Amino acid sequence: MxxxxxxxxxxxxxxxxxxxxxxxxxxxxxxxxxxxxxxxxxxxxxxxxxxxxxxVPTLSYQGPFTLATLPAAQAALERWSRLPQGDTALADHLATRYDQVATAMTALRQEAETVLAGRQDAWAPLAVRLALWVEQEREVRRMEPSLKIAKAASEFVKRNATVLHNQALEPLADDARSIWGALK
The missing domain is CATH 1.20.5 (Single alpha-helices involved in coiled-coils or other helix-helix interfaces)
Known part of the structure; x- marks a missing residue:
């Protein structure tokens, strides 16, 4: 119709x-x-x-060593967070910037791992020595009660050495006097 x-x-x-x-x-x-x-x-x-x-978090670091890849990673994240207008531009932006962020973050992670491994290598011998010292200190503290008793006994012996010496020699002195008395 x-x-x-x-x-x-x-x-x-x-x-x-x-x-x-x-x-x-x-x-x-x-x-x-x-x-x-x-x-x-x-x-x-x-x-x-x-x-x-x-x-995306802000990257910041205030440590004792320099991370050369940190500025590039920070710049990549800054570019990532600046979003364009329009859906197509946004999709293109994320696809392009993602690879840049991933590359920069991978480089930063690898550098940080290398620096950390170097620090661990430097600290490893000190850590072994420190662990040994800690174990020795623990052993000393475990023995402290016995050490106190031994020190007290030593001081007692030193203080009473003359008395103990005289007590030990007294029977000999008595015998010596008897012998001298018989010899006279």
Missing amino acids: SAHLLSEGVGDLDRVWRRRVEAELADEDERLREHRDRAERLRIARSAAEELARR
């Missing part, structure tokens, strides 16, 4: 026409649902991408 006939009020709105229009409306409703679903998925993806860029 032509649009002209319908606009003039001529023609029948029969079942065939009704089914065709209902099918067209159902198709249009389905396309609208799909469009809304895609728009919602796009909104969620955009939000997730923006959150991903915002959640």
Whole structure:
């Protein structure tokens, strides 16, 4: 049926026409649902991408040694967090910057591991000596009660050495006097 006939009020709105229009409306409703679903998925993806860029921590380090790759990693994260406008630009930005961030962070991690390994190598001999000293100190502390008793006994002996010496020699002195008395 032509649009002209319908606009003039001529023609029948029969079942065939009704089914065709209902099918067209159902198709249009389905396309609208799909469009809304895609728009919602796009909104969620955009939000997730923006959150991903915002959640990146700030790198800072105030340690005793220099990490040469730190400035490059900080710059890569700074570029990563500056988001462009537009969905396509945002997707391109994340795809491009991700590789840069991953490369910079890998280099920083490797450098930090190397520095840490060097520090551990330097500390290893000292750690062994320190552990030995700690064990010796623990042994001394375990023996401290016995040491106190031994020191007290030594001081007692020193203080009473003359008395003990005289007590030990007294029977000999008595014998010597008897012998001298007999010899006189």
